[in-house]
Amino acid sequence: MQIAIIGAGPGGLSAGMILAYHGFNVTIYEKKNDVGGRNSYLTDNNAKYRFDIGPTFLVMPFILEDIFYQCNKSLYDYLELKLLDPYYKIDFGDGTELHLGHNLKRVIENIKEYNLNDVEGFKKYLYDNEQKFNKVFPFLRKDYQNSIINWDSLKLFFIGKTYMSLKKDLIRYFQDDRLITGFSLIHKYLGISSEKCPALYSILPYMEFSSGIYHVIGGLNQISKAMATVFKQLGGNLKLNSEVSNINIQNGKATGLTLKDGSIVDYDEIIMNADFTNGLSNLVSNSKRSKYTDNKLEKMDHSYSNFTLYLGLNKLYYNLSHHNFFNIDNYPNLKKTSVDSFIYVQNPSINDSTLAPCDHSTMYITLTVPNTKSDYDWKELSINIRNEIVKLLQKEAKLDNIEEHIEFERIITPDEWEKCYDVGYGACFNLSHSRNQIMSKRPLNNFEEFLNMWLVGGGTNPGSSLPFVFESGRVTAHSILKKYNIKVPELFIPPVSHGYFNL
Template identity: 30%
Template sequence: MSVYKKVLIIGAGIGGLSAAIHLASQGHQVSLLERQPRVGGKLNHLEMDGFSFDTGPSLITMPYVLRDLFATAGRRLEDYLDLQSLDETCRYFYRDGAILHAWRDHEKLAREFAHFNKHDGESFWRFLKQARTIFEASADPFLYNSLGSPMDVLQTFIRFVLQGHATEEQSGLAERLNAVLTALAPTTLDQHVRSFFEDEHIRQLFDRYATYNGSSPYQVASVYSIIPYVELADGGWYPRGGIYALAQALEKVARELGVEIETNCEVRRILVEHGQARGVVLAGDRVLRSDLVVANSDVVTTYRELLSPAIGQARLTRKLEQLEPSSSGFVLLLGTKREYPELAHHNIFFSDDYPAEFQDLFERKVPQRQPTVYVCATTRTDPSQAPAGHENLFVLVNAPYLTAKSNWQQEALHYRDLVLDVLASYPQIDLSDIREQLVCERILTPEDFQRNYGANAGSIYGLSSNARMAPFTRPTNRALEIQGLYFVGGSTHPGGGVPLVMLSGKIVAGLIAEDYA
């Protein structure tokens, strides 16, 4: 029989909201404490001069994870969100003038690839099939359950090879073994992609998916080919009203389940008594006591700033600080008084020297000199996000995590001009007049992500996955040193990205049910 607990959750990001819904559905008394004026964490929202901007994630994948979360609460997703699928997941612009349309429909996408290279049109199907098998092999140890030891993971892989996975198209023993060997191989994502595709346009397209968790395709392991797979398998989705509608929907469900949510509430310290998390101390020395604490704050920041040095965690904190943060981002929110019909909902303007970008990001740790630029125009799907005849453009460039030499206050305006110059240089589309068409503008830098969300070194996705053993060195969801302290969000298992942080909430709720059954 379960023992119901009083649970305090620090941070109402998507991971915290997910944990709150799962825990409240189990019968626990849950309170969410959020430092910012509204819920959502990095998945947030800004309104300027009649324009609406999502300031964080701009794409929803793995919609079944979201449906499962609503089902856990006894709700239907459709009663809270109008989730739209995108026929064209992304439009890719290349320096040589080429445009590649990434269609949701696999037949159309294969034909698009074949237009660039006949061999690659055929290889797409082989890539998709193997990526599906790799996903089936790795989903249980790396996505859906609390991460065990390397031996536990190996046993899970062995069971998969011998027994397979319950799918309509069961793969053969040899295919399953090959998928496991690929998942464990030291091959990088870029090397894996090159083993399938010949055309550099298509290779660059697939390499880009490493940035979905703030990593480099030239360092991250080939097992992360599951990232393009989940987008290819289920497509890209957009909730009408903006991505922030997701945070609002989860907040509504949480409140309906009895979760108490307090915003503008800053946690200064986690109370630890006799090795047990027993509550929090807020700004002004207000104390809230609880049986358990779930931290949706960045794990590194939590150990460094929210746990007293007297607890004796200095060694662990130093160890966590040695783990490489993910990349950050440089963001321009641009409201324009004209439309740019050549843009799709999601657009990528690729540079012609992709390796140099990631050398800048993770080796030199400087803003990219020749950046790839992402542009999201949600008005393609949802005209309500800007005044009629206008455009709301979310422009993102990957940026290095903060170091001692970072100085965005000095560099931001110069880098803004560089990004706009890059966009104006593509021959396929005329974006040269954006400066003259601006109605409103906002710049967000890595320093904003650090200051507003407590993100370690301004990272967007917590920790990078560049290291070979990254899946095993990522902080676990249960603090082994402090009883009753748990972690959710992008800085813990299973990683960054909207569906994964939602899964972290489910994993933590399962651990608490296991620990206090």
């Protein structure tokens, strides 16, 4: 069987690995000259500094471990993972900080500084979400079907408390507003506010405590490189600099691809790993689509975007953690453009010497902002935002004279995410994770518009965030195996019972 995958991002690579291992003839088409998509990297002209373009957190590594294991490979033969502790520091701008990490007793001592009653709330949060994860996680690995009533989604609505917001759920455990904020920052990586994010996703900060947050030496971009290596070792065909211009549809069935050079290649199954909105609108004629027309795509709820600043510095700053969040309420140029009250700063060189020369460092700074459906002029705003970020780094992060240590800088605005990285509306986290766009209400892995067409990536199930994107590739690959009556490998069930309630 001939299978084509459009895009060598982590979702396409995970599907490609599994399908190639099971003997399918799989070709991945990637328009750029390297793999990864937003899980790739950028450098300065002299390759002195290296940055992850997109994801910087690795959580739930057991998903990635199992994908490699299913292909008779060990993840650790290809990648070096470093467990971080603390995971990240949150500076609330009022003189207080919250350090969340693997050492739970240290976390509890930190929580005591805010509210003694919240210690018991934290223990209950861990216990409840352990139970919740055990019930919810199997639903995140399903290939949802197109039906009027989806019983799995209905069960998940109650089990995962999807009817409740993440913020309201956390209020049940914590009294101090700062702790509620600290435990809800995961909403930034789902592209939705904590007031709108379903409480289902409270399992994600819980999983940070359960499975850890890791850094990959060389950057998270090394994950896609490792997956591409395995894919080729398994006989997969990876075509870089190969742009697809059209998915060919005949009588409601995907039959093949038209490449940019005009050549037509027939395939039995086609997997789209492009951004859902951008990919569908550019690769399938609007006249062929009935459910997801251009008009429908425009009306869908898209996630927030990012204003991202990459800095190459001729100095190492050890007074910052690897991951940091800073309150921006006192910085008007940031506050008026951001959709929340925190800016994210990654300082990976304190744990990874491969990203910059000796005694130098890289920094990755992200402000969560509206996508390009807004009327912001990012070209006009960029300089003021950039200068305000540097001011914040000097004052709040205490990075004295940082301006004079900057050797390289690069900014990516929402406009550039859309135009240069093929992200629909610059929505970095794809479709929003609002209640009406998750599980059976999200575009399905077995794409409902056309036979023989499949989706992977953040626009389908289980959603955005890197581990979910890996999982989307596995869900799709396993569904294709079932279609051809090939035995599906057993899924690894993560050990999550740690007896937190005994703390």
